[in-house]
Amino acid sequence: MSKYNLRADAAQVIIAVIDKGQSMAQALPKAQSHYSDGRDKGLLAEICYGVMRQLPQLDTQVRRRLQQPLNGKKRIIHGLLLAGLYQLKHTRVAPHAVVAESVNACRTLRAPGMTGLVNGVLRQLDRDLAELKAEQFDADSVQFLHPGWLLKRLQAAYPEQWQQIAQANNAPPPLWLRNNRSQQSREQAVQALSEAGVSARAVEDGDAILLETPCDVTQLPGFDQGALSVQDLSAQQSAHLLPVAPGDRVLDVCAAPGGKTCHLLEHQPLMAEMVAIDLDPKRLARVQQNLDRIGLTATLKAGDASQPEQWWDGQPFDRILLDAPCSATGVIRRNPDAKWLRRDEDIAQLAQVQTEILRAIWPLLKPGGTLLYATCSILPEENCEQIKAFLQETPDAMLSPIHQQDVTTRPGWQRLPEENGGDGFYYARLNKAAQ
Numbered sequence: 001m002s003k004y005n006l007r008a009d010a011a012q013v014i015i016a017v018i019d020k021g022q023s024m025a026q027a028l029p030k031a032q033s034h035y036s037d038g039r040d041k042g043l044l045a046e047i048c049y050g051v052m053r054q055l056p057q058l059d060t061q062v063r064r065r066l067q068q069p070l071n072g073k074k075r076i077i078h079g080l081l082l083a084g085l086y087q088l089k090h091t092r093v094a095p096h097a098v099v100a101e102s103v104n105a106c107r108t109l110r111a112p113g114m115t116g117l118v119n120g121v122l123r124q125l126d127r128d129l130a131e132l133k134a135e136q137f138d139a140d141s142v143q144f145l146h147p148g149w150l151l152k153r154l155q156a157a158y159p160e161q162w163q164q165i166a167q168a169n170n171a172p173p174p175l176w177l178r179n180n181r182s183q184q185s186r187e188q189a190v191q192a193l194s195e196a197g198v199s200a201r202a203v204e205d206g207d208a209i210l211l212e213t214p215c216d217v218t219q220l221p222g223f224d225q226g227a228l229s230v231q232d233l234s235a236q237q238s239a240h241l242l243p244v245a246p247g248d249r250v251l252d253v254c255a256a257p258g259g260k261t262c263h264l265l266e267h268q269p270l271m272a273e274m275v276a277i278d279l280d281p282k283r284l285a286r287v288q289q290n291l292d293r294i295g296l297t298a299t300l301k302a303g304d305a306s307q308p309e310q311w312w313d314g315q316p317f318d319r320i321l322l323d324a325p326c327s328a329t330g331v332i333r334r335n336p337d338a339k340w341l342r343r344d345e346d347i348a349q350l351a352q353v354q355t356e357i358l359r360a361i362w363p364l365l366k367p368g369g370t371l372l373y374a375t376c377s378i379l380p381e382e383n384c385e386q387i388k389a390f391l392q393e394t395p396d397a398m399l400s401p402i403h404q405q406d407v408t409t410r411p412g413w414q415r416l417p418e419e420n421g422g423d424g425f426y427y428a429r430l431n432k433a434a435q
């Protein structure tokens with residue numbers, strides 16, 4: 001019999017995130033490595049991601065059943081109950097299996113004295129399930145499953161749409177593919193998928209393909225050869241918004257894992273050079289893996305974007321993509337743990353980093369060149385306010401509007417999560433005055 005118990009692993013991951021500040025990306029793969037069956041890995045991910053999405057409601061409903069809070073070493077049992085209630089409310093796992101497996105997990109977690117409590121609380125929760133599912137909560141942060149500070153920011157920025165945005169953040173995301181137009185047309189790609197029994201459709205102009213049902217993408221026709229890549233619809237806009245001509249020198253700042261680097265190269269194979277930089281050498285290795293899979297070439301440099309003197313060779317660039325580090329508030333549906341890992345004070349710090357990178361990178365752009373600023377944030381401080389301030393302080397920077405409402409008083413293009421099924425993203429395009 002395996003020494004691992006999937007519910008015990010789920011509890012460990014949940015507590016690592018909510019109490020110890022680890023990301024799911026750090027905590028989950030280690031727990032998944034205990035299982036060889038893909039279905040077990042999938043169920044573990046579903047439980048952990050689900051708990052992150054639903055945390056305030058699960059937490060409120062579990063706490064009410066406890067005579068005393070589970071603190072200190074008993075916190076892991078709290079995690080186990082959160083996972084248990086999530087399974088009861090939101091999955092098809094049979095209730096008796098949820099209870100039995102959670103009770104067994106107490107033993108794996110070396111807490112045999114907690115079996116009675118776990119058994120009793122989960123049975124009670126199961127009895128009251130219909131009521132628990134229908135419950136409405138007074139506090140917006142519990143009802144809409146967001147931390148209070150973030151909800152306040154969303155309410156201030158989007159007085160009409162904040163509820164819709166919160167709901168979109170709470171829904172599991174669809175799986176998007178990017179067709180490699182230098183290898184095949186999008187129609188050919190959809191046809192090949194259909195012949196392989198995969199239901200998919202083209203969305204918007206461009207290269208995006210929506211898969212009707214998520215699947216193991218590595219098995220898709222052409223994936224190994226780089227004909228298809230995984231990339232969200234909104235993230236795919238950068239290659240359309242930054243036109244690159246043959247012979248151009250292009251800089252991709254904050255490039256890892258390289259989705260946009262590869263897309264730009266697929267669009268313009270005749271560019272003179274693509275230089276991709278990122279602070280994190282480990283993440284930069286993933287850029288190389290993506291380039292290799294697709295058969296593309298770029299010059300990769302590890303370095304701090306706000307210190308170009310460390311890595312720049314002094315040759316200016318025709319085009320720059322700056323996909324700035326950000327709050328990732330546009331991709332919460334993909335990373336629901338971010339709701340509990342981010343803090344209100346992070347936003348001002350991130351905005352400061354973005355300002356420093358923008359100021360440091362601008363001199364690397366040729367006169368007459370174009371810079372595309374992008375974030376996967378939906379907060380104005382990181383987006384339109386950032387660019388508005390930059391335009392005011394930079395005499396040779398001019399807004400190159402993306403659409404009619406893209407004006408210097410409110411620059412850029414803000415996509416909200418779920419618009420056409422894509423993530424929340426922001427783009428602003430700036431031209432540098434010709435000398």
Ligand SMILES: C[S@@+](CC[C@H](N)C(=O)[O-])C[C@H]1O[C@@H](n2cnc3c(N)ncnc32)[C@H](O)[C@@H]1O
Nearest residue numbers: 254255256257258259260278279304305323325
């Ligand atoms: C949003 S991700 C970039 C995604 C990437 N452009 C893509 O499309 O695949 C942000 C990246 O910024 C990098 N980063 C953060 N601070 C940085 C800095 N000061 N200089 C360079 N890269 C930085 C992070 O390591 C991370 O890989």
